Each structure stands twice: as structure tokens, then as C-alpha cells.
Amino acid sequence: EPEVTQTPSHQVTQMGQEVILRCVPISNHLYFYWYRQILGQKVEFLVSFYNNEISEKSEIFDDQFSVERPDGSNFTLKIRSTKLEDSAMYFCASSVAGMYGYTFGSGTRLTVV
Amino acid sequence: QKEVEQNSGPLSVPEGAIASLNCTYSDRGSQSFFWYRQYSGKSPELIMSIYSNGDKEDGRFTAQLNKASQYVSLLIRDSQPSDSATYLCAVAMNTGFQKLVFGTGTRLLVSP
Numbered sequence: 001e002p003e004v005t006q007t008p009s010h011q012v013t014q015m016g017q018e019v020i021l022r023c024v025p026i027s028n029h030l031y032f033y034w035y036r037q038i039l040g041q042k043v044e045f046l047v048s049f050y051n052n053e054i055s056e057k058s059e060i061f062d063d064q065f066s067v068e069r070p071d072g073s074n075f076t077l078k079i080r081s082t083k084l085e086d087s088a089m090y091f092c093a094s095s096v097a098g099m100y101g102y103t104f105g106s107g108t109r110l111t112v113v
Numbered sequence: 114q115k116e117v118e119q120n121s122g123p124l125s126v127p128e129g130a131i132a133s134l135n136c137t138y139s140d141r142g143s144q145s146f147f148w149y150r151q152y153s154g155k156s157p158e159l160i161m162s163i164y165s166n167g168d169k170e171d172g173r174f175t176a177q178l179n180k181a182s183q184y185v186s187l188l189i190r191d192s193q194p195s196d197s198a199t200y201l202c203a204v205a206m207n208t209g210f211q212k213l214v215f216g217t218g219t220r221l222l223v224s225p
Contacts (some may be wrong), residue, residue: 031211043157043201043215056212091156095211101147101203102211104156 002026004105006092012111016081021108023075023092032075033093033102034067036060043091049075082112115140117204119216127224132189134219136202139183145205146178148187150198151218157201161187192223 005024013019025032034046047057049067066078075094079086089109095102116139126132134148145164149157161176163169163185169176175188185204189196199218205211 033212035213042217043203043213045212045214048212058212100211101145101149101159101162103159107156 002103004092004094004103006090006105006108008108009106010109010111012113013082015084015112019079019082019110021077021079021090021092021110023077023105024073025075025092025094026096026103027073029094029096029103031095031097031102032067032069033095034077035091035093035104036088037091038088046077046090079110082110084112086110087112115143115204115206115214117202117214117216119200119202119219121217122220123222124219125222125224126192128192128194130192130223132192132196132221132223134187134189134200134202134221136185136187136204136216137183138185138202138204138214140204140206140214141180141183142206143180143183143204145211146176146185147203147205147213148174148176148185149201149203149215151201152198157203189221192221194223194225197221197223 007022032049037043048055089107092105093102118137148161151157163176163178173190177186201218202216203213
């Protein structure tokens with residue numbers, strides 16, 4: 001069964017450092033998303049991406065965040081200057097069409113120290 | 114503020130029983146409704162989607178939607194210990210890009 005692949009599975013970074021979280025969506029999917037889940041809290045929407053541009057973003061997705069699909073297969077989330085409160089599980093997801101429930105990747109646990 | 118509410122649980126049921134999970138949502142314009150299962154430390158896994166009022170069955174799972182009352186439910190028949198997980202209700206406006214709003218999830222414990 002096709003999978004959404006995320007790397008790394010766990011990243012530890014120092015506060016103020018830049019991190020890039022990587023995702024390989026399912027190959028025929030057209031819609032891509034990033035969500036995060038702080039430990040013990042809800043899964044929260046960050047951003048959706050379609051046709052090489054951001055289609056919607058949440059209040060969480062401020063100027064410190066950016067997304068990119070650099071080569072037609074990878075989908076990345078960059079956090080420019082990490083804060084302690086960015087520590088969370090980050091999930092990438094993709095869907096073949098925007099109307100249907102989508103497939104999540106296994107997640108990257110980001111720990112900011 | 115669009116909200117999705119779930120009882121956090123835990124909901125404890127014996128093996129073989131029916132587990133009933135409920136969810137309410139605040140946005141009357143919501144069009145798409147999903148149930149995800151999340152094991153501890155893992156990513157959400159889609160188990161059911163429902164778009165119109167009524168029941169939708171898939172194996173041991175039945176999703177029920179009542180848009181007038183703004184609630185969605187999930188029934189799990191013949192519950193198994195492997196069903197023990199957190200069940201997330203997620204709701205989307207019919208925007209085409211499908212930003213999902215998640216509830217906090219209900220923790221289900223199925224005892225052998």
C-alpha cells in the first residue's frame with residue numbers, strides 16, 4: 001500500500017536553529033498538508049499546498065515557517081528559528097483530491113532544547 | 114472559531130462489545146467528516162469517511178451523521194483489544210483543499 005514517507009523520524013535541535021522536515025507524498029497525490037500535534041494535544045492544521053503554492057495556512061504558520069516542493073517528489077517544511085514551543089510531532093499528509101480523507105506520514109518528532 | 118468536541122474518555126468496553134464514540138461540531142457549513150484512529154506515538158490512520166446524513170458501514174465500523182444536530186458517531190462492533198487507541202473525529206468545510214479540524218480524541222480501552 002502506498003505510503004507517505006517522512007524523515008527524520010526524530011530531530012533534536014537547539015533553540016534558534018533552522019530545521020527542515022522532509023516528506024515524500026504518495027506519487028499520484030496532488031494535495032499536500034502539514035499538521036502538528038503537541039504532546040497530549042489536538043492535531044492542528046498548519047498549511048495546505050496545491051499546484052505549487054500555498055492554498056491555506058493557519059495562524060500558527062507565521063513567517064518562521066515555509067514550505068517547498070523543490071523537485072516534484074519531496075515536500076518540505078522549514079522552520080527558520082525554532083522556539084521551545086515548536087516541539088511537537090509534525091505530520092505530513094497527502095490526498096489524491098481535496099475532497100477525501102488523506103493519508104498521513106509517520107511523523108517527525110521535533111524536540112527543541 | 115470552528116470547534117470539534119469529543120469526550121476524552123477513556124471509554125472502557127469488554128472484548129466483543131459495541132463501542133460508541135461521539136463527536137459534535139460547531140460549524141453548520143461542514144461537509145466532510147472523518148474518523149481517524151491513532152495509536153500512542155503514531156500517526157492518525159483514516160478508518161471512515163462520511164459525507165451525507167445517515168449510516169455508513171465498513172466491516173465492524175459504522176459511522177453515523179446527523180447534520181441537523183451537528184453530530185457524528187462511530188460504532189465499533191465486536192470490539193477487539195487491538196482496537197484500543199485514540200479515535201479522532203475530524204471535520205472539513207467543502208473547500209476543495211480540505212483543511213481538517215480535529216477533536217481532541219476519545220481514548221478507547223478494550224479489555225480481554
